[in-house]
Amino acid sequence: MNRLLDANPNPVSALQGRLRAYGVRGKGRLMSAEELAERGRQEVRQLLAEQRAAAERRLARALATSGIPERFRDKSFGAYQVTTPGQERALIACRDYAHALTGAAVRGDTLLLLGGSGTGKTHLACAILAQALIAGHSGRYCSLAGALRALRDARSSLTERVAFASLSEPPVLVLDDVTTALDAAGRALLFEVLDARYGQLRSTILIGDLGAEALEQALGARILERLCESGASIVTFDWPSYRRRFLASGSPGSAPEARSQI
Numbered sequence: 001m002n003r004l005l006d007a008n009p010n011p012v013s014a015l016q017g018r019l020r021a022y023g024v025r026g027k028g029r030l031m032s033a034e035e036l037a038e039r040g041r042q043e044v045r046q047l048l049a050e051q052r053a054a055a056e057r058r059l060a061r062a063l064a065t066s067g068i069p070e071r072f073r074d075k076s077f078g079a080y081q082v083t084t085p086g087q088e089r090a091l092i093a094c095r096d097y098a099h100a101l102t103g104a105a106v107r108g109d110t111l112l113l114l115g116g117s118g119t120g121k122t123h124l125a126c127a128i129l130a131q132a133l134i135a136g137h138s139g140r141y142c143s144l145a146g147a148l149r150a151l152r153d154a155r156s157s158l159t160e161r162v163a164f165a166s167l168s169e170p171p172v173l174v175l176d177d178v179t180t181a182l183d184a185a186g187r188a189l190l191f192e193v194l195d196a197r198y199g200q201l202r203s204t205i206l207i208g209d210l211g212a213e214a215l216e217q218a219l220g221a222r223i224l225e226r227l228c229e230s231g232a233s234i235v236t237f238d239w240p241s242y243r244r245r246f247l248a249s250g251s252p253g254s255a256p257e258a259r260s261q262i
Contacts, residue, residue: 062133067141072126080123084239087120093235094124101128101172101203102135108201110230115237117209125174125205132172139172144190147175148182151189168196171203178208181218191223198230211236 031039063073077095082088090113097111111128113121129139142150147167154160167173182190197204206227208215212234216224 059134062138066129066133066139068126068129072122075123075126077127080120086239090124090235090237093233094128098128098131101132101137107203108198108230109203110227110232111205112232112234113205113207113237114211114215114234116241118241119237119239120242121207121237122176125207128205129172129174137171140166140170141174141176143177144175145177148186148189164193167193173197173202174205174207176207178206178215178218179210187220187223190219191226194223194226198226
């Protein structure tokens with residue numbers, strides 16, 4: 001021990017020498033411990049800021065390519081106006097579904113948002129999809145008619161595979177405007193997509209301006225059974241349209257609430 005002390009009688013000088021060897025200086029002088037700590041904090045803050053900016057860019061790209069309409073890209077659960085017990089139940093159900101999506105893995109459950117137009121179904125569905133995108137999952141929003149059109153318009157086996165993959169592969173898919181009865185060809189295409197998603201445990205949200213019985217008539221029993229096998233949850237939106245309430249009131253002051261729900 002004495003030999004070690006003799007060889008290095010001043011530990012502070014030794015540390016300063018090591019810092020000089022590493023080139024840790026500030027304005028031509030050796031930096032103090034506090035200055036070193038502050039520099040470290042600045043570098044951490046800069047790193048965090050760069051990571052946040054990169055995450056924001058990734059989210060912006062994901063939103064831009066998700067198919068969510070521009071009108072609905074800023075819709076959130078916090079912006080959803082709750083004035084009735086039914087609306088509160090719908091909000092809780094959609095939040096719970098979104099929470100399950102943002103876990104370690106998407107479970108493949110199906111969510112059916114059914115009810116009249118203008119009741120906030122698309123608002124909540126897009127809020128769910130946005131939460132999934134924030135969590136790092138990919139997802140897609142499209143109308144049922146648009147999805148079937150993409151499949152029917154495929155001109156080659158390659159474009160057909162691309163169109164099918166765009167609907168079957170995203171971990172989260174929102175199909176809006178499920179309102180009219182499908183013909184046999186449309187039902188066959190939709191069943192193929194939903195069956196592929198069912199097998200891969202991918203989550204699907206269907207939005208329809210109809211009730212459960214009308215949904216079965218529109219889609220057919222085979223598709224509805226496949227949805228139920230996926231653990232389908234049904235949320236009913238049975239309150240009046242926000243659009244009609246705004247038009248009936250004729251009050252400009254109610255416009256922000258009405259627009260936030262649609």
